[in-house]
């Protein structure tokens with residue numbers, strides 16, 4: 323079986339800075355894989371190359387065995403690759419229910435302009451209700467997204483990514499900026515994501531990383547420093563040196 327997502331020898335430079343340096347990464351179907359590393363290690367830059375926001379200087383990206391290195395971002399989403407952003411990017415004036423309607427309409431090819439019509443179809447109404455329930459957003463489904471607590475906004479973002487029916491989901495710091503009291507909801511939502519979706523989680527919160535991941539890659543200065551099961555990573559001397567003094571797991 324092909325990997326759900328794979329990169330082979332990716333390189334990316336910004337001027338004199340090698341931000342992605344020979345990154346090869348493999349996510350099996352249903353993977354729970356975390357990508358960790360210090361600020362500026364190149365994690366978001368890597369995600370941008372996976373999603374097609376940035377082109378690698380060299381190397382290749384495969385989705386389900388199919389090369390997607392040169393495909394535009396929108397094509398990749400349709401092929402089953404979805405992501406959330408480190409900084410939240412919702413439609414601020416739409417409600418959670420409306421936003422999900424737009425996302426589903428896009429997926430089904432109705433076009434965002436027709437989402438109102440599409441939103442009245444039974445199957446779509448049901449799907450919206452299911453997604454709202456899965457992320458605990460039902461009670462607030464009609465409020466403009468900008469009025470939701472920040473943790474709820476982040477949950478809505480994950481719900482929107484899931485509305486694309488991805489086979490691979492890239493989560494770039496889903497708990498960033500979320501106050502302590504709401505982090506547990508994010509953790510629960512991550513734990514309840516569909517089993518068959520391969521997930522790459524980028525996160526600085528090591529409790530979240532170690533509770534979620536079955537495999538961890540450590541990126542430092544654009545390179546994969548180590549990859550392995552959580553126990554191996556926690557025990558790795560090179561990784562511990564990078565994280566020294568940062569967190570109890572390291």
Ligand SMILES: Nc1ncnc2c1ncn2[C@@H]1O[C@H](COP(=O)(O)OP(=O)(O)OP(=O)(O)O)[C@@H](O)[C@H]1O
Nearest residue numbers: 336339341359360361362363364365366367368408
């Ligand atoms: N468009 C760009 N042009 C020039 N340099 C960039 C650009 N985007 C990112 N960089 C640089 O590339 C490096 C990696 O940045 P990136 O955002 O990928 O790191 P990161 O691992 O996601 O960090 P963080 O944990 O803080 O989110 C940084 O030194 C950053 O300044």
Ligand SMILES: [Mg+2]
Nearest residue numbers: 365366367408
């Ligand atoms: Mg980042």
